[in-house]
Amino acid sequence: MTEPDFEELLRVVTQRLRLKEKERRELLDELRDHYEARKDALLAEGLSPEDAVRIALSDFGDAVELSGNFNQVTRLQHRRLLMRITTGTTIAAAALLLAVAAFLPQSHNAPLTAIVQAQTTPPVAAKSADASDPGTDGNAEVERRLERLIEVRLENVPLQDAVKYVGATVEVDILVSKSVIDNGWIPDEDVVLKLEYREIPARAVLELLLEERDLSFTIRDGVVRIVGAGQSNELAVYPVQDLALRVDAQHQDGGVAALRDRAPKQGNLRGGSAGTMAGSGMAGASGMAGAPGMGTGSAPGASLAGTANPLPLSTHSLAELITQTVASETWSTNGGSGTIMEYNGLLVVNQQPKVQAQIRKLLQMLRAAKAVELQKLQGGPSSA
């Protein structure tokens, strides 16, 4: 029989180590065997049972020290397995991101990231003039490196180590902000139970690791900083007049004129007229009927269906579109920290960098879809 103190030590140690069941059982068996053998030997030397127990127990040190020693071993083991840089195309990254997206908690947010990723080459180039930050070369380089595909095999690795090695693998400096440490958000005991991907962008690994812990990261001065999810918010102003103008405000625009000319020729009275009726008080109808009409042959916008129709949007509905389709749970209306305001044809957004990036990409897609549509319409009448 083993003594309660020793069993308590084992309980604490195995709890701190978060082992798999088999590993836990084997460790218990091994340490118990040692304890028993030592105690028996001490008893055989003539020591009292109390002394034998005390000395046998002291051989293991305290629980913190012992689990700390074992933890170092675990870290070393996994350091070797951790990650290996691989190279890959953006398309491969997108495909993988899609796979990863399925595992993200915000499933309605993830597909957008994936789709956007698939259509933007290279992803970092998506950082457009819309971005409000100075966009230093260092930050752009860090963003580029975070898009690198890495292999990840993490099991029972402390979060801190996991994050550190993502940084080391793609050669970016990762700093855990003091407030995060002060809040004890990355304690040594916070262990990544299992994370395995053959090829995944480093950025996605960081997001996977941090999101479920209410953490986020931001890139500043060429350094990745890990911060609390709400703390990473940054302000961005997006000029969206070009997307927000109503159709009737664009009468001088050749493309829209073409749309008006062409619509009846489609022979689809309801759908055709709806496309031009945005300014005639039937916004609801135009929104619904216009979308399928616009969608035909518009491959880039197909995945976003109605949202790809750039014409009848006001800034208000654009804000609505964004809050409903991009990371919807992160907006203040849904209990998050993000805010969006319309001001004189500008969208003022306070959000996490990740969401800002998604917004930039969405706006890019909307512009691309609009350009395709206008081009098509401009060419339309002459070919008809």
Added chain:
Amino acid sequence: MKSSSNSDWMKGSLDLMVLSVLAGGSKYGYLLQQELQQASGGLVELQAGTMYPLLHRLESEEWIRSRWDETTGRRRKWYELTDAGRNRLTQQAREWQSYADCIRALLARVIDPVPRPA
């Protein structure tokens, strides 16, 4: 470990000590601990709390391997050297010897500064 004055040196050579005891045949933890103590003339007293993590690390580095024996009625984990571990031990033993020779030669002058008579 027993002595604190030389514990830093010992930390650096614990791997080597454990591997060298295992070179004499497979051992379970308690047996290894006792043999190491005896072989070092009681100088090296490797605590269980240090030894088991060390054994697990050596195993993960594949210098040693383990197997469970249940024939005695008590489940017991035995460790033995792998070929890689034996090679490493041999190589490190050589390095250690030449290092020790170098230190010994240097320290001899400190301990015995008087020139020996010709």
